[in-house]
Amino acid sequence: MRCPRNRHPSLPWLVATALSVGVANAAGPCGPRHPCAARNPCAPKVNPCAGRKPGTAMPPGAAKNPCAARIDPKLVARPTNYKPYQGNQKALVAYGEKLWHDTKLSTNGLSCNACHMNHAAFQPTFAQPYPHYVAMTDQQMGLKKVHLDEMIQACMVMPMAAKPLPWDSKELAALVAYTERVQKTFDPKKAAAANPCAAKNPGAARNPCTAKNPCAARR
Incomplete structure (x- = not known):
């Protein structure tokens, strides 16, 4: 359809077109929300680690940010004469899996699984043997290198905003045992490929709702 030469479309025509396009967009394939727009399970209402450099002060009235100030490395570094809890490995793995999903370990409703579900x-x-470098x-x-139990303690202190677990506790040993099991199944390439937001954005293709303007044709 083309507009008459040297004439603009009438107001009724524009209104009708706008309404029809609006209905098409509401019911068409562009209506559903983008699958990558869902809320990140690791992003609480106020992300404790978002956008602030270590050592910077929090604004007045802001909740205490566990990631705002530099954390004392003694909280997560192995103590002198460290002797971890010893127990049946199979039982520790099973117990660790339960703890992996337990939000009661944190003070902000997070669990290990909240951020690390499906790797x-x-x-x-993470695929490298511990101890290794971890940016966080x-x-x-x-700390330039950490052991796995130290990494778990770091997650307890920072993202989960809780106290570190007792070093000789069954809980820490169980989380170490289960996380070792998770680590064995982790493949960085497969994990990246499985991320629905890592692939090309499905909205990057031509939008089927953006029909060519009937007045855009050459007059």
Whole structure:
């Protein structure tokens, strides 16, 4: 359809067109919300680690941010003469799996699974044997390498905003045992490929709701 030469479309025609396009957009394939727009399970209402550099002061009235100030590395570093809890490995793995999903370990409703479900939020370095470099512990604590139990303690202190677990506790040993099991199944390449937001954005293709303007044709 083309507009008459040297004439603009009438107001009734514009109104009718706008209404029809609006209805098409509401009911068409562009109506559903983009699958990557869902709320990140690791993003609480106020992300404790978002956008603030270590050591910076919090604005007046803001909730206490566990990631705002530099964390004392002694909270997560193995103590002198450290002797971890010893127990049946199979039983520890089973107990660790329960703790992995337990939000009661945190003070903000998070669990290990909240951020790491289906290997989410793991850096490629997670596949490397511990101890190894972890950016989070380096930036917040100055630790260049951490053991797995130290990494778990760091997650307890920072994202989960809780106290570190007792070093000789069954809970810490169980989380270490289960996380080792998770680590064995982690493949950085497969994890990246499985991320629905890592692939090309489905909205990047031509939008079927943006029909060509009938007046855009050459007059």
